[in-house]
Amino acid sequence: MAEEQPKKDLRIKSHVYDGMVRSPNRAMMRATGMTDADFKKPLVGIISAWAENTPCNMHLHDFGNVAKASVQDAGGWPVSFGTITVSDGIAMGTPGMNYSLPSRDIIADSVETAVGGHNCDALITIGGCDKNMPGSLIGMANADIPAIFVYGGTISPGKLDGKDIDLISVFEAVGQWNNGDMSAEEVRAIECNACPGPGGCGGMYTANTMASAIEALGMSLPGSANHPANTAAKKQDVADAGQAVLNLLEKNIRPSDILTRDAFENALTLVMALGGSTNSTLHLLAIAHAANVDLTLEDFNTFQKKVPHIADLKPSGQYVFEDLYNAGGVSAVLKYLYENGYIHGDCLTVTGKTMAENLATVPSLKPGQKVIMPLDHPKRPDGPLIILKGNLASEGAVVKVSGVKKRHHEGPAKVFNNEEDAIEAVLANKVVDGDVLVVRFVGPKGGPGMPEMLSLSGILVGKGQGESVALLTDGRFSGGSHGLVVGHIAPEAQDAGNIAYLHDGDTVVIDIDTRELTMKVSDEELAKRKAATTIPPLYTRGVLGKYAHLVSSSAKGAVTDFWKKNE
Known part of the structure; x- marks a missing residue:
């Protein structure tokens, strides 16, 4: 079990500015606009992961101002901060991708540092994409002051020739172009129409997966996960957070009261039911670590076996996240699961009420909707995220099988030490049906930063090789990746995992039914290869060097503070 942490003193910290002994502090605060009356108000940190170069986050600055006004109206003193963000969609397929996962922990540290260093009494964070959302939750758990997360909302689908398209359509179009199935002009048309405005990527990709999981955890207001970015309902989410966070402060409800084992079980249930991203394994484990909740990879297999996949959402289904909103939304799915015994109803949430109390007033799924299938006639009878183990992944690996018909793949390895060389081989038609394409030394330490392989997986799907070629890596995949892809192989190559000793031509076995990931190489041969192989040194410079040595x-x-467990 995780170690117990002492409860933190929750007396209103901003009152340190009240009284003559704190005159220097008060002098500085007066310069920001505070008056004598304001010194008696709770100090509420508002942290927005705003950035101009990504549709996921470009609208969050304005939402920060809405939150600030709502806190003022509710009787608090708002203090706005910013934090960095890295958009996976912008960084994908470039050296910038190495900074994506590390940014999660940088965001978490900056959230904790900002509110801790300025003695904030409560916290609202506003995030819009893959890493600033779990980063916010990790920071909240570590700070453990009353806190609410607000999702910036999903993007509306792009439209082309009467069909919904999105960012993943662009990656797959490149593969279709390479295969001769699409012209360069058609690719450009998809590119120009895929992202019509603000919001997180529109399918059941990582941003929408984490927004859903955070609502299931009880850390966002009901409906926040599913209101699209450009709606009045989303703006109202932000406005409601001001009053709600002061209510939490008054009732002394902190993340440690909400982020319980049962809350994480609710999140696992919803992720499986909706067919969420493989990245949810990394992020839920990291949030649980910060919250001192005992959660392991094996828990994902436990819930995979008992929770049906009921959402027909992209990347493997037909619909986008906005369609789910129109069908009733994430709250309606939670209500449906709760009514059928899948959700713990007694978990506390940021409303100050339990999950069951929240769901009692939520409308049910709309009659006739087609996004969510009945539990007795699901998309598949169990969840789509499966943890594989074997001599190629003794600690585990993650495969997402939604939409994948193949249950067993056995073939020769074609091994690459970076994604660029693997992409070149695929585009040159050097990877053929039946192959097991392996990209290694791209794990958390080896990348460093565990880059995603969406470019590679998207090209394979576009070329029609999404299931005929298995793709394995100690790196990650985008929530938009689909096909026969296995990621997060651990131990990673940089940590001398057996993937480091895989050779071209070795037979690799992937079996969904037995949950097996093995290489047909004898122990004796492996010992010889280990003796003859030199693992490259860890990266040593700057942020990525720090990350490689800590992660x-x-x-x-x-996580970057796992050493706490070993004190």
């Missing part, structure tokens, strides 16, 4: 295994959530 834990992906099987532990790739």
Whole structure:
């Protein structure tokens, strides 16, 4: 079990500015606009992961101002901060991708530092994409002051020739172009129409997966996960957070009261039911670590076996996240699961009420909707995220099988030490049906930063090889990746996992039914290869160097403070 942490003193910290002994502090605060009356108000930190170069986050600055006004109206004193963000969609397929996962922990540290260093009494964070959302939750758990997360909302789908398209359509179009199935002009048309405005990527990709999981955890207001970015309902989410966070402060409800084992079980249930991203394994493990909740990779297999996949959402289904909103939304799915015994109703949430109390007033799924299938006639009878183990992944690996018909793949390895060389081989038609394409030394330490392989997986799907070629890596995949892809192989190559000793031509076995990931190489041969192989040194410079030396295994959530467990 996780170690117990002492409860933190929750007396209103901003009152340190009240009284003559704190005159220097008050002098500085007066310069920011505070008056004598304001010194008696709770100090509420508002942290927005705003950035101009990504549709996921470009609208969050305005939402920060809405939150600030709502806190003022509710009787608090708002203090706005910013934090960095890295958009996976912008960084994908470039050296910038190495900074994506590390940004999660940088965001978490900056959230904790900002509110801790300025003695904030409560916290609202506003995030819009893959890493600033779990980063916010990790920071909240570590700070453990009353806190609410607000999702910036999903993007509306792009439209082309009467069909919904999105960012993943662009990656797959490149593969279709390479295969001769699409012209360069058609690719450009998809590119120009895929992202019509603000919001997180529109399918059941990582941003929408984490927004859903955070609502299931009880850390966002009901409906926050599913209101699209450009709606009045989303703006109202932000406005409601001001009053709600002061209510939490008044009732002394903190993340440690909400982020319980049962809350994480609710999140696992919803992720399986909706067919969420493989990245949810990393992020839920990391949030649980910060919250001192005992959660392991094996828990994902436990819930995979008992929770049906009921959402027909992209990347493997037909619909986008906005369609789910129109069908009733994430709250309606939670209500449906709760009514059928899948959700713990007694978990406390940021409303100050239990999950069951929240769901009692939520409308049910709309009659005739087609996004969510009945539990007795699901998309598949169990969840789509499966943890594989074997001599190629003794700590575990993650495969997402939604939409994948193949249950067993056995073939020769074609091994690459970076994604660029693997992409070149695929585009040159050097990877053929039946192959097992392996990209290694791209794990948390080896990348460093565990980059995603969406470019590679998207090209394979576009070329029609999404299931005929298996793709394995100690790196990650985008929530938009689909096909026969296995990621998060641990131990990673940089940690001398057996993937480091895989050779071209070795037979690799992937079996969904037995949950097996093995290489047909004898122990004797492996010992010879280990003796003859030199693992490259860790990266040593700057942020990525720090990350490479601190980060834990992906099987532990790739957290950067795992050393706490070993004191």
